[in-house]
Amino acid sequence: MNLYLLRHGIAVAGDEPGIESDGERPLTAKGIKRMRKAAKGLRRLGIVFDAILTSPLVRARQTAEIVAEVLSLESQLQEISGLAPESSVENLLFGLARFQNREHLLLVGHQPLLGDTAAFLLHGKDRPRLDIALKKGGICGIEIDSLPPGKPGTLQWLLAPKQLRLLATRAAKP
Amino acid sequence: MNLYLLRHGIAVAGDEPGIESDGERPLTAKGIKRMRKAAKGLRRLGIVFDAILTSPLVRARQTAEIVAEVLSLESQLQEISGLAPESSVENLLFGLARFQNREHLLLVGHQPLLGDTAAFLLHGKDRPRLDIALKKGGICGIEIDSLPPGKPGTLQWLLAPKQLRLLATRAAKP
Numbered sequence: 001m002n003l004y005l006l007r008h009g010i011a012v013a014g015d016e017p018g019i020e021s022d023g024e025r026p027l028t029a030k031g032i033k034r035m036r037k038a039a040k041g042l043r044r045l046g047i048v049f050d051a052i053l054t055s056p057l058v059r060a061r062q063t064a065e066i067v068a069e070v071l072s073l074e075s076q077l078q079e080i081s082g083l084a085p086e087s088s089v090e091n092l093l094f095g096l097a098r099f100q101n102r103e104h105l106l107l108v109g110h111q112p113l114l115g116d117t118a119a120f121l122l123h124g125k126d127r128p129r130l131d132i133a134l135k136k137g138g139i140c141g142i143e144i145d146s147l148p149p150g151k152p153g154t155l156q157w158l159l160a161p162k163q164l165r166l167l168a169t170r171a172a173k174p
Numbered sequence: 175m176n177l178y179l180l181r182h183g184i185a186v187a188g189d190e191p192g193i194e195s196d197g198e199r200p201l202t203a204k205g206i207k208r209m210r211k212a213a214k215g216l217r218r219l220g221i222v223f224d225a226i227l228t229s230p231l232v233r234a235r236q237t238a239e240i241v242a243e244v245l246s247l248e249s250q251l252q253e254i255s256g257l258a259p260e261s262s263v264e265n266l267l268f269g270l271a272r273f274q275n276r277e278h279l280l281l282v283g284h285q286p287l288l289g290d291t292a293a294f295l296l297h298g299k300d301r302p303r304l305d306i307a308l309k310k311g312g313i314c315g316i317e318i319d320s321l322p323p324g325k326p327g328t329l330q331w332l333l334a335p336k337q338l339r340l341l342a343t344r345a346a347k348p
Contacts, residue, residue, distance in 0.1 A: 045337070
């Protein structure tokens with residue numbers, strides 16, 4: 001099966017007026033615009049996600065909603081607490097157990113949890129440091145044998161947000 | 175600085191008539207066509223390579239030539255023995271020392287040497303197993319602090335050949 005780890009888009013700062021907690025921070029106007037374009041790029045990859053799972057925080061939830069809308073997969077969207085920033089890799093994998101019969105799971109969340117999860121999936125329990133650039137709006141695809149994984153998975157691809165947006169736009173005439 | 179590891183395109187089988195050694199295997203017609211398209215996708219990323227270094231084997235040399243031509247960087251192309259299949263990560267890095275003042279180095283070569291090099295650059299000397307899907311015509315970008323690297327680098331992106339080709343083609347109307 002395949003897990004896809006998508007980091008939320010650009011959100012407003014925590015000290016903006018009206019923002020009372022980190023969990024309430026929404027995407028900025030630019031963040032929404034860029035995420036929408038990135039989602040169109042993601043659509044070109046042709047992956048049919050069985051489920052879109054998101055952290056309950058507003059910036060992640062909004063990111064997941066944009067992707068679900070662009071891919072016409074609104075009915076697949078659900079929040080899981082295992083993707084919240086205060087969660088852990090073990091907690092997240094525990095929460096994913098009920099999705100183990102799915103083929104393509106999209107997870108929308110935060111750093112460093114997503115990067116730690118990628119390192120765990122690629123390395124197993126040893127988990128040496130692995131520095132993957134998962135920028136805001138960036139995504140990677142990891143193939144694993146089962147959930148929880150029995151052996152280290154394979155990093156299939158890692159797309160920077162700019163590359164996702166490029167996929168959505170027309171190439172200039174050669 | 176940034177190292178980009180590009181695996182050669184699809185080559186003819188070793189038992190084709192007229193092929194006397196592994197090093198002589200050229201790209202297939204399909205391999206050439208796909209590689210040309212992938213190179214156009216690579217061009218959209220806007221990276222100005224300071225040098226395009228290739229394994230001396232025909233299939234790698236041809237791949238590098240296609241990229242150099244599409245990017246108008248023919249003068250930057252050179253063969254280095256450190257990228258040959260029988261080389262090692264240590265030998266390759268030794269051979270790269272004279273390029274240490276460059277910013278963007280494209281390396282065109284073979285598996286498993288490129289994957290081993292990626293694992294070394296991302297992990298340092300410990301080098302646990304790291305499974306990165308570097309398909310024929312696939313490429314990854316790794317940022318390192320110096321050459322030879324003083325600390326583990328960062329995987330910036332990893333593009334499957336199909337994704338490179340998608341970058342080269344027009345998106346369907348949304």
